[in-house]
Amino acid sequence: MLSAPGLDGLRHLAGPRAGRAVRGVRLVEDLRDLVGQPPGSLVVLTAAATRQGTGYRLDVAVRDAAAVPVAALVLTAFDGPLPATATALAERGAVTLLACDDGPDLAQLAIAAERALAGSAADALARAEAATSAVLRAGGDPERIAAAASQALGVPVRAGLSGFSAGTAGPSGAPEAPDGHLARATRLVLEVAALAASGGHADDAPVRSRSQLLTELLIAPEGQALRLAGRARALGLSIDAWHIALRVEPTALAGPERYAVLDAAGPAAARLLRSAGGPDWHSARADDALIVIRTQQLDPGREGLRAAVAAAERLLGHLRARFPEAALRCGVSGAHRGPLGLRTAALEARTALLRTPASASPVTAHDAAGLDRMLGEWYSSDAARQAVQELLTPLLALGQKRAEPLVRTLQSYLDHRGSPARVAEELHLHRNAVSRRIRRIETLLGADLDDPQQRLALQLACRAARL
Known part of the structure; x- marks a missing residue:
């Protein structure tokens, strides 16, 4: 069905949401004129015609529309509810019933629908403007950007490892992009989407700085790491608190493909975990893996460790659905305090993965009571x-x-x-x-x-x- 600026006030009532192809727009003032409309029309009923369609008269109108067949009926000034019989007839006859409740300007509604059908330059420009605005409001998250662009463009947009793509699936399964003016508008929006996703939201700049510093803390020599602690405090990192590390590895990938997954997974992981509230979460990169740090002021104890494992399972489920080819696994450390404790936690998360076969559970926790814990703390120096x-x-x-x-x-x-x-x-x-x-x-x-x-x-x- 149609999706374009000027048509977003339409509300779906019954029938298929993606029904017959719309080939034209017709304005009807009398329900008896429905039978003479061209097949595939989007028929807009005036307020007078909509008022005629009460009770059994609406059932007759839906039957007539299905017999043409028209693609959709738009009821204006409709205050419902829709009778169950009309709903059933619309479903059976594959007629989409829409409502426009806000006293629309029928001329503007018809013009917007005609533009959408004709693929005019004006329509493409309007779509591009709406999509660009929506993309910039999406906060730098690729999935939200794709959803916002899809809704505003009226063209399916998908986020992937190689960027954004648009179009419907063709007979071969490959996406078929739109053509004409809309194709140009879509390419413009995809470029804006790529820039928005790579830069992230302006509010994420401090987060990115903290992520870079965390990476330095994890890989620097011990003396340098302790000196970096002052910078961490200045950036608002609770470096002296308690830390639990989650180490995420794409075990099936190497080289550029591995780095591409890690680059995309880092921001997604931090956003997902922070959205749940509770302790602070920060991400970093070390040893070709994603390290996500859970930080809180008090010793989390056994309950905190269980909560970290649950968060790891939730996170890995989300990331595995997004990157199914990567065979992602996650190791979870015990809790450790201070800058050197942060490094120990990262080492324990790595040990948890090394000690567990790849065929075992994708989330594995370090043995907090075993010899490896004492060795890990000793070996972190x-x-x-x-x-x-x-x-x-x-x-x-x-x-x-x-x-x-x-x-x-x-x-x-x-x-x-x-x-x-x-x-x-x-x-x-x-x-x-x-x-x-x-x-x-x-x-x-x-x-x-x-x-x-x-x-x-x-x-x-x-x-x-x-x-």
């Missing part, structure tokens, strides 16, 4: 990371592909108190292969695995290195 690097340097220098099985073997060997048989069972190796690996590890590290202090240091280092 630069001194601890440097100590781990120094202990394992001969192994790590081999490169990730060769070092990872050696570190895993060493950790298992130390966990099982030096039993090659238990290591072979856990790692699905032959006992002789385990013994050869252990001898090679001892040679590379120059370590004595019978020394209790060296064993403990290496055991902690192996676990921390895999966080």
